[in-house]
Amino acid sequence: MKFSFTDEQNMFRETVRELFADRCPPDAVRQSWDNDDGRVPGLWAALAEMGVLAVLAPEAAGGLGMNEVDLVRILEEAGYAGVPEPLVEHVAVAVPALAEAGHAALEAAIAGDSTITLNLSGEVIVGAAADAVVHRHGDTLQLVTEWQADEAASIDQSRRLGVLTDITAADPLDGADPDLAFDRAALGTAAQCIGVARRLLEATVEYVAERHQFGKPVGSYQAVKHHLANVKIALDFAAPLVYRAAWSVAHDDDPAARGRDVSMAKAQASEAVDLAARQALQCHGAIGYTFEYDLQLWLKRAWTLAAAHGDVRFHRDRVAAAIGI
Amino acid sequence: MKVVVCVKQIPDPADPGALDPESKTLVRDAKLILDESDSYGVEMALQLVDAAGEGEVHLVSMAPNNETAGLRTALAMGAASATLISDEALKGSDALGTAKVLAAAIARQEPDLVLAATESSDGYTGTVPEQVAALMDLPSVTFAKSVAVDGGAAKVQRQTEAGYDEVECPLPALVSVTAGVVEPRYPSFKGIMAAKSKPVDELDLGGLGIDAGSVGWAGAGQEIVSIADAPAREAGEVIEDEGDAYERIVSFLDDLKVL
Numbered sequence: 001m002k003f004s005f006t007d008e009q010n011m012f013r014e015t016v017r018e019l020f021a022d023r024c025p026p027d028a029v030r031q032s033w034d035n036d037d038g039r040v041p042g043l044w045a046a047l048a049e050m051g052v053l054a055v056l057a058p059e060a061a062g063g064l065g066m067n068e069v070d071l072v073r074i075l076e077e078a079g080y081a082g083v084p085e086p087l088v089e090h091v092a093v094a095v096p097a098l099a100e101a102g103h104a105a106l107e108a109a110i111a112g113d114s115t116i117t118l119n120l121s122g123e124v125i126v127g128a129a130a131d132a133v134v135h136r137h138g139d140t141l142q143l144v145t146e147w148q149a150d151e152a153a154s155i156d157q158s159r160r161l162g163v164l165t166d167i168t169a170a171d172p173l174d175g176a177d178p179d180l181a182f183d184r185a186a187l188g189t190a191a192q193c194i195g196v197a198r199r200l201l202e203a204t205v206e207y208v209a210e211r212h213q214f215g216k217p218v219g220s221y222q223a224v225k226h227h228l229a230n231v232k233i234a235l236d237f238a239a240p241l242v243y244r245a246a247w248s249v250a251h252d253d254d255p256a257a258r259g260r261d262v263s264m265a266k267a268q269a270s271e272a273v274d275l276a277a278r279q280a281l282q283c284h285g286a287i288g289y290t291f292e293y294d295l296q297l298w299l300k301r302a303w304t305l306a307a308a309h310g311d312v313r314f315h316r317d318r319v320a321a322a323i324g325i
Numbered sequence: 326m327k328v329v330v331c332v333k334q335i336p337d338p339a340d341p342g343a344l345d346p347e348s349k350t351l352v353r354d355a356k357l358i359l360d361e362s363d364s365y366g367v368e369m370a371l372q373l374v375d376a377a378g379e380g381e382v383h384l385v386s387m388a389p390n391n392e393t394a395g396l397r398t399a400l401a402m403g404a405a406s407a408t409l410i411s412d413e414a415l416k417g418s419d420a421l422g423t424a425k426v427l428a429a430a431i432a433r434q435e436p437d438l439v440l441a442a443t444e445s446s447d448g449y450t451g452t453v454p455e456q457v458a459a460l461m462d463l464p465s466v467t468f469a470k471s472v473a474v475d476g477g478a479a480k481v482q483r484q485t486e487a488g489y490d491e492v493e494c495p496l497p498a499l500v501s502v503t504a505g506v507v508e509p510r511y512p513s514f515k516g517i518m519a520a521k522s523k524p525v526d527e528l529d530l531g532g533l534g535i536d537a538g539s540v541g542w543a544g545a546g547q548e549i550v551s552i553a554d555a556p557a558r559e560a561g562e563v564i565e566d567e568g569d570a571y572e573r574i575v576s577f578l579d580d581l582k583v584l
């Protein structure tokens with residue numbers, strides 16, 4: 001049995017990483033905060049052209065017919081780059097839900113002509129930019145096309161939040177499973193957490209190698225090394241769980257096993273990114289707090305993603321329930 | 326229209342490079358990637374074929390260990406097929422040896438146009454395209470910043486220090502393109518999946534009909550006698566402004582020919 005990613009999957013990742021590096025550097029993320037829609041101009045169209053938006057749509061519907069194992073590291077790269085687009089919401093959750101429901105909105109969603117966000121547990125992400133919302137209504141999903149929402153406070157300028165106050169037009173998404181939608185959202189968020197944690201670790205290793213105190217790089221002191229080694233260990237334990245959860249969502253028909261694997265992944269990924277953020281800030285010192293320094297982009301993303309679609313406590317409880325303790 | 330593009334697969338520049346102390350050549354054991362400078366030629370070729378409304382882009386590459394990772398990137402961008410020449414006897418090839426191999430492989434394709442980068446990002450000899458053209462007896466245009474095909478001719482804007490020359494030459498021809506001639510596309514996911522099944526013709530020297538004694542270490546007309554670390558970066562020059570600093574700056578920039 002082969003556990004590594006295929007050459008093709010590695011190439012998907014490298015290509016997306018290159019796109020994000022070119023089109024979504026930290027300056028572009030900062031500029032998106034000042035835009036009306038909070039988006040990076042042209043990035044959504046480039047993602048559509050590359051095929052990223054169509055990964056989980058079936059080939060018969062014009063998609064690529066791929067699965068979560070193909071998608072997981074693409075979302076990791078989105079976290080690494082700090083992409084301020086609702087990728088998890090749209091690509092990992094809304095597109096497959098529309099496909100499973102056979103909804104006509106799928107075509108525009110994979111062509112990049114629309115952006116769909118989520119409201120599975122009370123919050124609407126990137127409410128200002130979305131054309132529609134996949135909304136949990138009891139044990140069903142709906143595609144909300146007209147709604148009222150109040151803006152909600154967000155510590156991360158790249159994640160504008162809103163709270164739905166009224167729904168005035170919605171289509172049922174019969175055939176789309178809300179529990180599966182939640183697992184997909186948690187998995188995608190876990191993948192982004194891994195990417196954010198990697199970026200925080202890399203940025204901090206680079207900083208402590210450059211920053212000198214008492215005539216030596218601060219990274220040469222054992223206490224600093226320990227902090228960063230602990231982050232590396234947390235990452236190396238969490239990432240395989242996220243990849244395993246991707247396989248479970250793609251291939252395991254047992255919802256209980258799928259939910260257990262996703263929760264193990266999200267709990268560990270949330271812990272890893274939280275640790276990465278704390279140690280990054282600790283090792284940077286005061287400069288890590290400053291608005292002008294880019295570390296804050298990933299710190300804020302870490303804090304929001306660690307809690308999004310279930311925090312550590314929620315997912316630990318879910319794992320405990322799944323294994324009967 | 327058939328366009329052949331010479332592509333080099335090189336060690337990832339993001340990884341620290343290493344020289345083999347024995348052979349004094351670049352270590353190429355790890356995975357190789359498409360030289361970024363060749364991605365401009367691939368893109369230019371794809372655009373020319375699109376503009377012609379017919380034809381295809383074929384890649385030619387010489388690499389150790391039957392390496393195809395870089396070729397797959399160019400195939401994912403849209404090239405139709407590739408020829409890869411890989412042979413133990415090619416180790417140590419100099420620029421002319423490489424040109425002999427590429428010329429033989431290109432000739433099999435009977436192209437209308439051959440594109441190449443001006444130089445590779447690891448070797449930097451900058452001589453291979455012209456050597457290939459000479460060996461194939463093709464007209465050669467260097468440093469193209471723009472290429473168009475009109476009838477049986479290539480119309481090229483050739484970059485110069487002062488601006489550019491407009492050059493026209495009959496096809497078939499070999500044109501070397503500068504970085505920035507076009508914006509290379511990102512491979513699409515569909516392209517990446519399709520690249521897996523595109524034909525790559527893998528040849529050795531026997532398959533090309535080349536005598537092993539004329540290439541590699543045996544045929545190299547050069548010898549690397551020693552290698553040394555690049556000198557450490559020196560401190561810059563500090564100019565105290567006594568009212569004439571701007572003249573020193575203008576003079577400095579003038580020497581660099583950026584004014």
